[in-house]
Amino acid sequence: MTQVQRKTIFITGASGYIGSKITELAIADGFIVRGLSRSAKNDDKLRAIGAEPVRGSIASFDVLTVESAKADIVMHLVDTWRARFNEDYSAVVRDHNLAIDAFVKGIQGTMKPLIIASGSAVVKPDPEHNETDETSPINTEGINRRYQCEQYALDQESKGVRVYSIRLAPYVYGHGGSGIAVFMRLALQRGTSVYVGDGSRRTSTVHVNDAAHLFMLVAKQTPASSIYNCTSDDYVTVGDLAKGMAEALGIPVQSVTEEEAIAQLGPFLGKFISLENIASSAKAVRELGWKPKEAGILEDIAAGSYVVVAESLKSGSS
Structure with missing residues (x-):
């Protein structure tokens, strides 16, 4: 053979x-x-x-x-x-x-x-x-x-x-890692989870x-x-992301202006959470047969891998 x-x-x-x-x-x-x-x-x-x-x-x-x-x-x-x-x-x-x-x-x-x-x-x-x-x-x-x-x-x-x-x-998530874990840690340190404006801007995740x-x-x-x-086709709002992290951490959620976000988080992260990105992956689906299969980001924050992250942060072990 x-x-x-x-x-x-x-x-x-x-x-x-x-x-x-x-x-x-x-x-x-x-x-x-x-x-x-x-x-x-x-x-x-x-x-x-x-x-x-x-x-x-x-x-x-x-x-x-x-x-x-x-x-x-x-x-x-x-x-x-x-x-x-x-x-x-x-x-x-x-x-x-x-x-x-x-x-x-x-x-x-x-x-x-x-x-x-x-x-x-x-x-x-x-x-x-x-x-x-x-x-x-x-x-x-x-x-x-x-x-x-x-x-x-x-x-x-x-x-x-x-x-x-x-x-x-913009948001690659899963297994309790990447940017969501960073934002959760920063939110707990500040005592509030923030979003910009009315929180209606949508963003892409995968x-x-x-x-x-x-x-x-x-x-x-x-x-x-x-x-x-x-990108998955499950676009989420920046407000829902902030609220999901707040609920997981047991802290308040707060609307801020973009200027306030920059003052609190710095130029990059302040602008990042203000970002709208509604990016279609139809080309990858059509040409390569790709299709996201994993649970959505809000589900992962509420009942998935980020539950452990939240508990670890709250206990001070991370």
């Missing part, structure tokens, strides 16, 4: 919140996963889920090039947004683009897939509060310049690389498991270079 050659995926951020879920799915699907790792702790985490750690950082350009050249698929998920609570993103954009250069050096001319993480909030909200999609105008005056990183990566298609941008919802499935669908199907929104 002829043995089927297993494909290799090289992932930056393989031990992270989304990356670890992608790694688990990829290994279950028969892929070999080599994950960039900056520490012995991350080495152990990767080995525990069946991946092969590769020591280095996002600035280890020779490592990125060599690993990309050996891999069949490259995924870039590592969190380079260390300045996300700052107005200056120039260093983040620079570091991201240098990493892209290193990946492309290893795979140019091969038509291998390069899959990057972006965000659905890179586009302008629709003025009539309708859905946006992957063709909607970019918001060049938004809270960050992530769109510049996305465009730089997409431009590499001209070098014989298939490039895919997965635009994640469970981390569903997000990981979309990355793997792209990896396995490798269509022509493209952008896909990674």
